[in-house]
Each structure stands twice: as C-alpha cells, then as structure tokens.
Amino acid sequence: MPTRRELIRELTAAVGAANVLWRPEDLLVYEFDGTIERQAPHAVVFPAGAEETAAVIRACNRLGIPITPRGAGTGLSGGAIPTRRGVIIATARMRRILEIDPVNRLAVVEPGLPNLQLSEAAAAHGLFYAPDPSSQRACTIGGNVAENAGGPHCLALGVTQNHVIGLEVVTAAGEVTWLGNRVPDAFGYDLRGAFVGSEGTLGIATKVVVRLLPLPASVVTLLGIFDTVEQASHTVSAIIAAGMIPAAMEMMDRLTIEAAEAGLQCGYPPDAGAVLLVELDGLPGPVETQAARARAECFENGAREVRVAQDAHERELLWKGRKGAIGALGRIAPNYYILDGVVPRSKLVEVMARVSAIAESYGLPCANVFHAGDGNLHPLILFDERQPGMPAKVLAAGAEIMRACVDAGGSLSGEHGIGFEKRDFMPWLYSETDIAHMEQLRGVFGNSGDFNPCKLLPTGTGCGEMAHQEAALRAAGPDAYV
Amino acid sequence: MASDSPWPRPADAPAAEDLSRCVHCGLCVNSCPTYAITGLEAESPRGRIHLMKAVAEGRIPLTATVQSHWELCLQCRACEAVCPSGVPYGRLMEKTRAQLDAAPPSGAQSRQMRRFLLRNVVARPRVLAAILAPVRWLANSAVRTAAVRSGILHLIPPLARGERMLPNRVGAPLRRGGDVPQPAAPRGEAILFTGCVMGELFGDVHRATARVLARAGIRTENAPLQVCCGALSAHDGDLEFARRLARQNIDALEGSEAPIVVNSAGCGAAMKEYGELLDGDRAYAERARAFSARVRDATEYVAGLGVETPAAFTGRVAYQDPCHLAHAQRIREQPRQLLRSTGCELVETNGADMCCGAAGIYSLVQPTMSAALRERKADQFRAARPDVVVTANPGCQLQYQAAVREAGIEARVMHVMELLDEAQARAETERQD
Numbered sequence: 001m002p003t004r005r006e007l008i009r010e011l012t013a014a015v016g017a018a019n020v021l022w023r024p025e026d027l028l029v030y031e032f033d034g035t036i037e038r039q040a041p042h043a044v045v046f047p048a049g050a051e052e053t054a055a056v057i058r059a060c061n062r063l064g065i066p067i068t069p070r071g072a073g074t075g076l077s078g079g080a081i082p083t084r085r086g087v088i089i090a091t092a093r094m095r096r097i098l099e100i101d102p103v104n105r106l107a108v109v110e111p112g113l114p115n116l117q118l119s120e121a122a123a124a125h126g127l128f129y130a131p132d133p134s135s136q137r138a139c140t141i142g143g144n145v146a147e148n149a150g151g152p153h154c155l156a157l158g159v160t161q162n163h164v165i166g167l168e169v170v171t172a173a174g175e176v177t178w179l180g181n182r183v184p185d186a187f188g189y190d191l192r193g194a195f196v197g198s199e200g201t202l203g204i205a206t207k208v209v210v211r212l213l214p215l216p217a218s219v220v221t222l223l224g225i226f227d228t229v230e231q232a233s234h235t236v237s238a239i240i241a242a243g244m245i246p247a248a249m250e251m252m253d254r255l256t257i258e259a260a261e262a263g264l265q266c267g268y269p270p271d272a273g274a275v276l277l278v279e280l281d282g283l284p285g286p287v288e289t290q291a292a293r294a295r296a297e298c299f300e301n302g303a304r305e306v307r308v309a310q311d312a313h314e315r316e317l318l319w320k321g322r323k324g325a326i327g328a329l330g331r332i333a334p335n336y337y338i339l340d341g342v343v344p345r346s347k348l349v350e351v352m353a354r355v356s357a358i359a360e361s362y363g364l365p366c367a368n369v370f371h372a373g374d375g376n377l378h379p380l381i382l383f384d385e386r387q388p389g390m391p392a393k394v395l396a397a398g399a400e401i402m403r404a405c406v407d408a409g410g411s412l413s414g415e416h417g418i419g420f421e422k423r424d425f426m427p428w429l430y431s432e433t434d435i436a437h438m439e440q441l442r443g444v445f446g447n448s449g450d451f452n453p454c455k456l457l458p459t460g461t462g463c464g465e466m467a468h469q470e471a472a473l474r475a476a477g478p479d480a481y482v
Numbered sequence: 483m484a485s486d487s488p489w490p491r492p493a494d495a496p497a498a499e500d501l502s503r504c505v506h507c508g509l510c511v512n513s514c515p516t517y518a519i520t521g522l523e524a525e526s527p528r529g530r531i532h533l534m535k536a537v538a539e540g541r542i543p544l545t546a547t548v549q550s551h552w553e554l555c556l557q558c559r560a561c562e563a564v565c566p567s568g569v570p571y572g573r574l575m576e577k578t579r580a581q582l583d584a585a586p587p588s589g590a591q592s593r594q595m596r597r598f599l600l601r602n603v604v605a606r607p608r609v610l611a612a613i614l615a616p617v618r619w620l621a622n623s624a625v626r627t628a629a630v631r632s633g634i635l636h637l638i639p640p641l642a643r644g645e646r647m648l649p650n651r652v653g654a655p656l657r658r659g660g661d662v663p664q665p666a667a668p669r670g671e672a673i674l675f676t677g678c679v680m681g682e683l684f685g686d687v688h689r690a691t692a693r694v695l696a697r698a699g700i701r702t703e704n705a706p707l708q709v710c711c712g713a714l715s716a717h718d719g720d721l722e723f724a725r726r727l728a729r730q731n732i733d734a735l736e737g738s739e740a741p742i743v744v745n746s747a748g749c750g751a752a753m754k755e756y757g758e759l760l761d762g763d764r765a766y767a768e769r770a771r772a773f774s775a776r777v778r779d780a781t782e783y784v785a786g787l788g789v790e791t792p793a794a795f796t797g798r799v800a801y802q803d804p805c806h807l808a809h810a811q812r813i814r815e816q817p818r819q820l821l822r823s824t825g826c827e828l829v830e831t832n833g834a835d836m837c838c839g840a841a842g843i844y845s846l847v848q849p850t851m852s853a854a855l856r857e858r859k860a861d862q863f864r865a866a867r868p869d870v871v872v873t874a875n876p877g878c879q880l881q882y883q884a885a886v887r888e889a890g891i892e893a894r895v896m897h898v899m900e901l902l903d904e905a906q907a908r909a910e911t912e913r914q915d
Contacts, residue, residue, distance in 0.1 A: 021522075025547045028536055029529035032506055046521065073523065074508040092521030112521070114512050137564070138508040263566050327507040330567025334502035384502070 002063045004042060010063060011045050011087065014055035019046040019093065030088050033073045033080040034135070036337055036391060037420060041068065041082040046093040050168055050176045050206040053089065057204075057451075058174035060087050066450045067172075069200040071112060071143030074135040076338050077419025079147065079199050083454040084462050089204060091142045097121050098207065105212045106165065106182060111142025111205045115149075118210070127212035130157040133415065134323045145205050148197030150415035152248040152322065153279075155373035157213070159415065161196045168207035169195060173446025182209050194441060199417045200452045202445040216247070216281035220291040221309040223318055224276040224298035225269055229253050229368070231302035232274040233348045236372040238297045239278065240345070244290050249373035250277040255332070256325050256367045256380075263328035266321025267307075267314075276303075276372065277322055325369055326380065333365070333382035337394045340416035341405030345375040354404045355379050362397040376414030377405075399425070423458045435459070488540045490585035494721050496534050496577040503569040504531045510561035510571075515837045516554050519854050524551045527561035527571055534578055544581065546588040552578050554851060556844055557717050558805035558837040563812065572810060573758065576716055583719030596843065597720050604678050605710040605727060607657060614682045618652040646884045647845070649683055650895065656685035659706030662692035669699035672783065673735055675744040675753070678710035680876045687876075690903035691745045691780050697906055698789040702743075707734035711744075713752035714842050716759065728756045729766055732773045742773075745780040745899055747807035747875040748842060753777045754811060779807060781874055781898050785816035793905035794912060795824035797869035801898075802859070802882065803835040804875035817874055817898045824905035826870075831862040840881035856881055860889040870894045872901055 002010075004022070011020045021027060021044040031040035042065070047053040060067050066086030073080050082088055091112035099108040102125040109118060115136040119128045132151035133139055139149070145167065150159040157163075166180035180192035195202055226232045232251050239246065252260065254273050261268045268275055276298065280290045291308070298306045309315035329336050343351045352368070359366035359381060367380045379401055383394050398421075402412060406428045412418060418426065426435060438457055442448075454463035489495040510527045511517050517526035524533065530551055536542045555575055562571040586593050603609050620626055626645065629635055635642040656662065658676045672695060676688060692702040712727035731753070735742055744750035752759075757771035778786070799821055807813045814835070821828050839845060839855030863871065863886060871882045871893050882895045896904075 023547050025533065025536075025542055025545055025551075026522075026524055028542060029523040029532050032532070034507055072508055072511060073506075090521075095521070117512075135508060137513075138511050260566075263568050324509065324566030327505060327509055327566030328568075330503050330505040330507075330569070334505070336505060386502075 002065070007043060007063060007065060007087070010059040011043055011056060014059050015045050015047050015052050019048075020044070030070065030073070030082075030090075033070075033075045033078060034338075035076055035078045035081070035419075035421060036335060036385060036394070037078040037081045039081050039083055039085060041088040042085050044088040044090055046090050048093045050170055053170045053204055053206055054174045054176050056087070056089055057170055057172070061174060061450070064450065066453050068452050069142075069146065069204045071140035071146070072114065072135075072138045074139045075143060075147060075419065076340065076416040077147070077413070078421045079417055079419040079452070079455055080143075081420055083420055086450075091140060091204070094206065095140070100125060100127075100212070102127060104182070105214075106209055107212055108207060108209050109141050111140060111145070111208060113141050115139050115141060115144060122212050123215065125212075126215050128215050129210055130154070130163055130213055131160045134326060136323070141208050141210070142205050145196050145208055146198065146200040147415065147417040150371070150376070152250050152371060154415075155249055155371065156245045156247050161193065163211045164192065164196050164208060165211055166209035167192055167195055167205045169203045169205050171203040171445045172201070172442070172451035175446070176206075180209070184211070197417070199419060199456045201442055201447055201456055203451070218284040218287045219247075219279060219281045219315065220287050221277065221279045221315045221318055222291060222295060222298075223268070223307045223309075224278065224303045225272045225305040225307070226276065226303050227273040228302075229274045229352055230349050232276040233352070233372065235276055235298050235301040235303065236348070237345060238301055239294050240373070242293060242297060244280070244294065246278050246294065246373060247281045248277065248279040249371075250322050251275070251370040251372040252322065252325055253368040255365065256329070256369050259328040259331050259367070260321040260325040263331050264321050264324045266317050268321055269305075272304075277318060326378070329367055329380055329382060332367075333384060335383050335385045336367075337381040337383070337398055338416070339377075339379045339381070339398055339401055340413050341377050341379070341402055341410055342414045343375050343377065343405050343408045343410035345372075347408045347410070348372065348375060348377070351377070351404060351408050351410070355401050358397055358400045358404065362393060364394065364397055371414065374414070375410070403428070418456045420454055420463075423454065423456055426456075426458050488537055488544070489581050490544070491580055491583070494577050494580040496538065496574045498538065500570050500574050501531065501535050501538060503567050504528065505567055506532065507566070510565055513560040513564045515556055515558060515560070515839070515855055516851060518836070519851065525554055530555060531569065531571070531574065534574060544585075544587060549582055549587050552582065554848060556805070556837045556839070556841040558841060559809040560805060560836065563809040576719070576721065579717065579719030580721050581719070583721075596718055596847070597723075600715045600718065600720065601723055604714060605712075605723075607678070607709075610678055610682060611655065611657070614679070617648065618683070621648045621650070621652045643849075646887065647880070649880055650883045652683050653686035655682045656688040657681045658704060658708050660704055662702045662704050663689060663696050664692075664701055665696040665699050667699060668701035671701045671703060671740045672743045673738070673740050674702045674704050675708060675711070675742055675746075675749060676704060677746050677749050680746045680749070684876050684879070684897070687745055687897040687899055690897065691743070691899040693903050694784055694791075694899055694906065695743070697791045698784065698787050700787070703740065705734055709734070711749040711752045713748050716752060717842055721759070725759055725763065728759055728770065729763075732756065732766060732769050736769060736773060740776070741778045741783060742776050743778055743780050743783050745874065745897065747779060747804035747811065748877065750777055750779045751806035751810035779811055779813055779816075779874070781807070781817040781820055782811070782813050784899075784902070785819050790823065791906050792909035792913070793824040793902060794909040795826040795901060795905035797826055798829050798867065799826040799870045799872055799901070800829050800831050800863065800866055800868035801834065802831070802838065802871060802873045802878065804873055804878050805835075805837050805841070807874055808835045820898055820902055821872060824902065826901075826905075829866050829868055831866045831868075833858065833862065838878050838881045838885065840877035842877055845877075845881065856885050857888065859885040863889040863891055863893065867891060868893050870896055870901065872896050872898055874898045
C-alpha cells in the first residue's frame, strides 16, 4: 500500500500538480453525485486526452489503487461515487467539441462535454443530438455513454446506445484503443455496444463519435391535464394503439406538478392530478393530423383540458417544467431518492398503485415522473436524511418498489444504470452464469475489480457499508496509507 | 446556544432550511462562470453549498481553502435563476461572506482594508467625489491618450492594467440632490436613485435616464438625503453596514408612493431585497418591505410606462445582461424590448447573460478570474462585431469598455438608457428636419 504522499507524487507525474486535488476540503465536494450515497476519494485527477488518462490508470494499477470515473456528478445510481475511495478520474478538462461533420451528420466530442452544449452547437447546422436526459444542462456525453442515458425524446429515437458509433477509450488496463469508428454498423463483435452502458467499469472514453439528426421541420407540443394518473396512463396506451409514435410522452403526478409549478412557473395547473406532455414532430401536415388525434385521445380518456404550445417559448416553458421537476422537489423535502423502474406499458396503472401502497406503508411521501411512452417510471421518495434511521428506511422502500417492477415483468433500470445502489438486485433478473459472463467481459478490458469497484455487478470485496469517513478524512495526513 | 455554532457570527449564519433546499442535482453548474473556467466542483454553486453544509454540520473546519472557494464566487446568481429547487444562493453566499467578515482564516488585512474603504470612502459622497476627481481627470486627459499611443504602457504591466480599468471618458457627475432634466407637462413622478460610484462616473447615464423619463412625462425627483445602496458591503459580508445604509435610504425616500427608479442593476437588486436584509429589525422590517416594493429598474419602469416615444437608431447592438438584472431581478425582456423599439439590429451573442467579471469589487479582489471572464466577452465581441455594446450596470459598463478595447474593435459601450435617449433625440431631430 502506498502512502498518500506517494500516490499524489505518481498522479502529479502523470498530469501535473495543477490537475491533482488532494486537500480534504477539495475532496469533500467529490463525495456525492445525484444520489444519497457519499464517499470521498483520496485524490481527484483531471487528465487531458487519452495519453494522460492512460498514464493515470497505469499508475493507479501499479499502486493497487481503485479508480472511479466521473463526469458531471449528476448520476442517479451512485456510479460516480468512489465506493472504495482511491482516485477519481474526472473528465472536466476534456470538454471540447472536436468536430461537427454536417455532411455525414456526426460529431466527435470529448467525454466531459455537457450534453446540451452539443445540441446547441449542432443547431447551427440544423442538427441535434437525440438523447436528452433531464439533466442535459449539466450531464456529460461521457457519463451518458457510461449509463446508456435516455431522456424524454428517446421514445421515438432510442437511447445513447443508438447514437454512439465510435469511441476512443482507455481500458481499465490503461491501453488506448478504438471501439467502432466513424462509420456505423461495423462488422465483428460489437465491443462498442458492450462499452456503452458499462457504467464506467470497462474503461474511460476519451473521444466519442456521435450521430446527429436533422432538426424536425415541425413540432407540436401539447399538455393534457387530467384529474387522475389512471386517465393519463390510459391516454398513453390509446395514443400508441392509434399507431402514433410521439417524439416524447411524459407524465407527472400531483406532487411533482405542484413542485414544478412552484419552482419554475411553467404553467402547469397546480390542482391537476396528472399532466401528460406529448410532443409530435415531423413534416407539418402529418404532425397537425397526429396532434389533433392525440388531443382527441386525451379528451376521450377524461382530460379536463388540453393546452397546445403556441410558439417555441411556450414549448420551452412546458419542457422546463418537466426537466426541472425532479430538482424542484427540493422545495418539498430536503432529500429525494429517485427510482428508475421499467414495466410493460400495460402494467403502468397496476404498478403505480403498488408503488403508492409501498410508500404509504413506510409512511413516506412519493412523487412520480414517468417516461410514460416506454413504461419507464421514476418514483421519488421524499425524506430528510437528518432524521435518524431515515436513509435505511428509504432504501428499503426503494428495494420493495424495484421488486414490484420486476414482478410485473419489468426491469431494474430504464436509463439511470445499476451503479452501487441496485447491484444487489441483479440476481433478480440474471442467473449466476449470466453474472459470471459479465464478470469475464470486465476481465477482457483489464478490470480485475479495482476499476469502478462495487458497481453494476453484485461481486467484489470491500463494498459493504460506506461508513461516515469524516474521522478518517481528518486524521489522514500525507503519510497515512491509502 | 450561540457558542455551539460552527459559524463565527451565528446571528447571520446561512440558514439550515436554505442549505437543505439544495439536492445537488447539478443543473446549476454550467451556468456558473467560475465553473465554466475551472471545471472544478469546488468552484461551482453545488460545491460551494456542499462546503457550507459541511462547515455547518461541523464536518470540516472553516479553513483558508474553503474560504478561497467561497471568495472566488462572483455572486452573479446565475445559478439561482436556473435552480429548480429554488435555493436562495445569493442570500446563502452573503451570509457565508458575513462569516468570513467575522473571522477570515486568511487575508484578514485586505478584508479590513476593503471594509474601511467601503465604509469610509464609497459610502461618503464627499470623500468619494474627492477620490474620484483625479480618476475622471486621468480618464479624460491627453496624458492617457499619449501614453496609450506611445505603447509605453506595454512596458509597465501594472500601469497597463490600471489604464485598462479606467473608464473611456467620464462626463460631469450627477450627485444626489442635483438638477435633472424635467418634462414640460408632468403626468407622473419618480425618484431617481443616484448611488455612489454611479453618480460620480456615470452622471451621463442619470441625465439620459431623466431625459427619457421627461419625454414620457415623468417628473424626476433627485432626493438629497439618499445614500449608497450598500450592495458592495453586503456582498463582502459587512451586513451590519449594509443594514445601516438601507435604513438611511428608507428614511430618505419613504413617505411617498413614487417608484424608486434605479439604473444600476446591482443597486436595484440590493434595494429590492431590503425587506429581506432588515427582516430581523423590528423597527424597519415592515418599512423595508414597503420600500422594496417601490423599487424599479429603469428598463423595467420605462418599458412598463407603455409610452412609445419615437426612437431611431441604426447599427448592430449587442445587449449584455447585467447579472443582477437578469438573474437577481429576472429582468431580461424589457431592456431588449426597449432596444428593439429603436429600430436597431439587436444581436444575441453567446453567453450574453454570463458574468463579465466586473461583479462589484470582484475585478479588484480577483483580477485573474475577472480577466478570464472579460476575455470571453472580448472573444464574443470579436466574432459578433457589434457597433454598440449595451448593458445596464456601471461595473459592467466599465468592464465592457475594457473588453471592447481588448477585442480591438470599434464599438461604443452604452447603458440602455443612453442608447434610448440618443435614439429618441435623433428621432426628434429627424422630425424637425
């Protein structure tokens, strides 16, 4: 085991002193992501480019120090938490757009680039990048690759997996290589496909080649206002049964609406039981026809009102409410625990009732946001972590809700990943053999257990309690062993 | 018990309920200018709040490192405007600065010096006038022009820096109580807030504001007992003095229903928050809220008058949002609407609402970060090639003058009121012709 001093010296040799953080106060702000887990690293490094990244990884491997990659720290499954401490490799110094190729409709970007900045830059060429997580103002393309991120507009267009065609990666072994390239649909084993969604357990992408799509000629956004979640759910099924694939179909329940409206003044009626945000895009004629049909389906299923955004500003406002809804819940409670379950769309109403019952049995308030079109639900349990025993209670309620999703024929994650928080649930869906094969895939990329440890698979050692590490932080001088 | 508090000045400690609002979702980080430059979590709003929480919970002591992260904050409040959870970041940071004011882990002397200057120079009209007189002379002098032309400044970097911070050209001051243009037939009345540095260096803006008001039939009162708004002191943590100034302004300007029109976005934002600042002051809390309710930014007030005074202006105009107008007061549309009404070509540059780095006394206290942000603006101006850069706050105006020089382009830097006044005057002349 090296001392802290030795570790810092090695990291400094790899990236320069200005790009290594080691003071306890500086490390403390890297102890969290978007979840409720906490663990501070021993050091944070900011490499620029593949070579520096590789040097850092090799140094850590030599010293036997765990590595955790980190983008913007907005993740919702604990993927960027340094569970076994060690070194965080942050991508904040790699945030350039290297190229936009409007003819071939692709862009080459660095992993630390915030998602929204790519679409903003592509807009100049009439193009956009499709995956649009609600955190897109902040979250990075590299983080999106790791989590195979989705977003409201993935209903029609698919998730990150469908939009990344090539990657320059530094593997967990510290080797630089390309997976896929600038031409889609490469032959042979799809290692690019294996890497996207690997939750930072196989390596770090240092360049990402993404597909860009032309901005739609016409967009209609409408807001269906309902008294109950059931009515809104039935509308979702009806719209899909009618043969439409809206660009997005998002639902929010009463508690979420209240918070979003209070925080963002987005024009949602605060007394509604549910709102359904439906966006249709394409050529002007067909879009108008579809919008009329979607509107009719809303009323057919009991909508009390349907509002149609009259211009870009109104559309933006409706989306602002949706994209800020989760953060807005901070107005109601100091903490939330956001879940990410997927169920067959036909089971939405049934599972919703189960979710409410579970939350109620724990005496915990629960708000709900759904990517309703693909049966992806995000129950948010609201709590105050300062109440003794609360985090454990919340996690238990969360586990029961996830179980309910799986029992209904669903899965453990639509877009947030498994991370640390749900790794113990993996056996609900995968056999021992499945998990052993995944473990072997890690080995192929050189991860023997120290590269983003304790994430995704229910294996590995030293992943128990993430104890409160303050005492350790304070006591750890430069000569303490790490 | 006060002594149990981890904060050196518990009475002004960041409130637990404000801190707990932050759910570290991270939606703020890319709006933060210092995060944009550094990419460091500790230089982001989320990181700074996390450090506040850590100190409040006694997890870490208030160290010089923690202090440095808090002090690099511009207090532009861009994060506050995008926060879905409504974290009152400006208030949190002011209260945090109050703790540094009470017991700074490092740099105590420069803090004391700042406090002294803000209390005894900036807030004292006659002293300020005496101190700024040579600045005005230097800014307008032939010596400066010659020094710039000769290139000698490049040899002496501190002088070059000093020169860059000088205003382009300074008009006659317009101090409290001074005469202002009035309408022939008044239909309403407003109080013009003259401020401290604003009145000394931007008398032209005050006169332009009064002329715009006069054309709309508004009589302008220039109250003689008004004082500095106290924003600079509050941002630096000297809440005690900020409260004293707030009370003085309330005494000076209450007793009328007339709107208080402010053409300095920073002052306006601070005065709209007097109610909050004096919340714990039994004698003043109610009066402060009533006062704040009367405060209007000049652009907000003029746009709200609904008078379409003919105005004619040609050229490319790049409007840059002052942070305390766009983020603190949430006023974005009115200045643009007024500019568009002149017929000019309004160009939107990238990051028009990102801080220019002036940020009150920030450019003096954090020159490196301030320069980095100014350079970003210079890059934008070089790309957009505006004829006029327009803003609505004195500090920003000075910083944009420097940025325009740095960009090497020929562009004027004006306040919205100056451009509007010029455009209205031009329309008048054209009509007479």
